Amino acid sequence: MIQMDEKTVSSEMIYDGRVLHVFKDNILLPNGEPSIREYVKHVGAVCILPLTDEGEVILERQYRYPFHEVLIEIPAGKLDGPDEDPRAAALRELREETGAVPRELHYLGDFLGSPAIMGERIRMFFARGLVFENQKLDEDEFLEVFRMPFDDLIAEILAGNIPDGKTQAAALRVAALLAKEKQQ
Amino acid sequence: MIQMDEKTVSSEMIYDGRVLHVFKDNILLPNGEPSIREYVKHVGAVCILPLTDEGEVILERQYRYPFHEVLIEIPAGKLDGPDEDPRAAALRELREETGAVPRELHYLGDFLGSPAIMGERIRMFFARGLVFENQKLDEDEFLEVFRMPFDDLIAEILAGNIPDGKTQAAALRVAALLAKEKQQ
Secondary structure, eight states: OOOOOOEEEEEEEEEEOSSOEEEEEEEEOTTSOEEEEEEEEOOOEEEEEEEOTTSEEEEEEEEEGGGTEEEEEOOEEEOSSTTSOHHHHHHHHHHHHHOEEEEEEEEEEEEESSTTTBOOEEEEEEEEEEEEOOOOOOTTOOEEEEEEEHHHHHHHHHTTOOOBHHHHHHHHHHHHHHHHHHHO | OOOOOOEEEEEEEEEEOSSOEEEEEEEEOTTSOEEEEEEEEOOOEEEEEEEOTTSEEEEEEEEEGGGTEEEEEOOEEEOSSTTSOHHHHHHHHHHHHHOEEEEEEEEEEEEESSTTTBOOEEEEEEEEEEEEOOOOOOTTOOEEEEEEEHHHHHHHHHTTOOOBHHHHHHHHHHHHHHHHHHHO
């Protein structure tokens, strides 16, 4: 493998907002030339594909301001802090947003949505064996929870109707997992 | 569907960098309460899963500064401007980064990697029937191009070893497409 590491010379915080934390670092490229890297720091997040015993996925409709569109997504949320256990965060977000408590929670792997400029690592989970309690949304969360048969979700993804990346990745991975279980 | 639209009251550019363009908007929530939205504007991008006639995917190893890690990804790049045709951008990026020119280029759908805070829309393509010319990298691009059998890439994704989101989404969608072609 060729040498690809970039060395940090200095780091400057450009903007420390409510959700966005933007940095600009002076770096040295692998060839020793100076350059800069601008990026967003992120505490990390989780997303969860919740599957009911009836084969339905619990999904959310949410307004996503950067696109001025309502998107369909699986439940997701930020870690409460860098030390929060991702499994605990997944259970918390699922419970708050949908009221669901799973008997099984499988870790699917990580998802980096825009790794050149955004330091957000999303841990993906698959939840099943769901029992339901009450939804507990934050005051400024406006979202609609609904259900869709899992096979319909996969068909909608393949038709290009679900642009959210983490929803595509988690659902297609769960489809592969379920196909494997069926074979065994 | 409940009312979810958010109204823009005013928009402020917080940072106009080389690659990051950060905005903070004053908005009205669906219930009429004021709030703010911080987000990154993005011109848009493309990614391409290139499959050789031998069943191998052309991949890239690249240092991703926000994670201080070398990641494996399919070829991708930004649009030259908001009006660039995504198909033309896909052909350009594929040619520049890998030297490949495809006889077939299928649009797979869009990928939004972090829709709450990042306005990056990635158009995903599947390229095959590849012929090869010379790679033409930008001066500050340090990347290593290599090949992996498509089935191995899928196995690595399912094992959680390829965290890049667009690579997961595009590869799993192509797998579904190829499985469908096989059945016909």
